Amino acid sequence: MMTRILLVEDDERLAGLTAEYLSRNDLHVSIEPRGDTAEARILAEQPDLVILDVMLPGKDGFEVCRAVRQQYRGVILMLTARDEDFDQILGLELGADDYIAKPVQPRVLLARIKALLRRLPAPSEQDNASDQLIFGNFRISQSTRTASLGSQNIDLTTAEFDLLWLLASHAGNVLSRDDLLQELRGIGFDGLDRSIDARISRLRKKLNDDPENPTRIKTVRGKGYLFSKHDWD
Structure with missing residues (x-):
């Protein structure tokens, strides 16, 4: 089609x-x-x-x-x-x-x-329940492109889902802005692009993460962002 x-x-x-x-x-x-x-x-x-x-x-x-x-x-x-x-x-x-x-x-x-x-799932993938990551009460599925926190589904845009999946699939590891931009958009970080920061801010709100002291998506000063394996209960 x-x-x-x-x-x-x-x-x-x-x-x-x-x-x-x-x-x-x-x-x-x-x-x-x-x-x-x-x-x-x-x-x-x-x-x-x-x-x-x-x-x-x-x-x-x-x-x-x-x-x-x-x-x-x-x-x-x-x-x-x-x-x-x-x-x-x-x-x-x-x-x-x-x-x-x-x-x-x-x-x-x-x-x-x-x-x-290319980020959109193929029709045959829509109902595939595989490729899930689970951290406490948080669950994310790449196949169905859905995420939930406890019993609540999280409403995500395509770009927000892609960023959240990338972070979650590297849980416990720091990903730099350059890493994220290269993977998501195929471009390097020029020192000025704030698109990743804006999406991180939106994700924190949707994940009920404290914007002043985030524990779920952490900022590692001078290095990038880290998705925590813990703090999801």
Whole structure:
């Protein structure tokens, strides 16, 4: 089945050129020019991936991301202004899976889309209950891409799950920001990228970890992050 992408972009010429390029690479692309109508389309159509511009008529991309994230289980890739760290961090905090700065070369966009889509489970894996990690009351399954703490399921975005699984599968070991970025996005840490920090902050909240003195996902100063094998009862 062809991958379905919803491109939310109000620049008609740019949207058309982008959709044409992606379509030539076996992706089915629909275009939505307005933010205030994008929300309903995302929830109704449930595309595999949404490319979401920030500056949109009717409702900006941040508002759309916030509104759909709880009910939309696919991937959200936000298009942000170049070098606008605030846009990038805010998008991640609202649940976007990744961001890319505009203007972007079509082949770079395609590569990022393919990398994000590789994170999605194949249909045959959806009901496979193997590949679980359990730490006290915490359980995470790579096959079903679910996590729970006690009797409560944890609502995670695609990017949050990938980061949490990576940390949990290396429990007791420190992973640097460079390690995490290389594994998750295929890029090195440039000393400025705060996407990992933003996701760690969100994960701590969802795992009921004390942000002032975290014990479940620990910060090892000057080195990186460590997922604890303990403190899950």
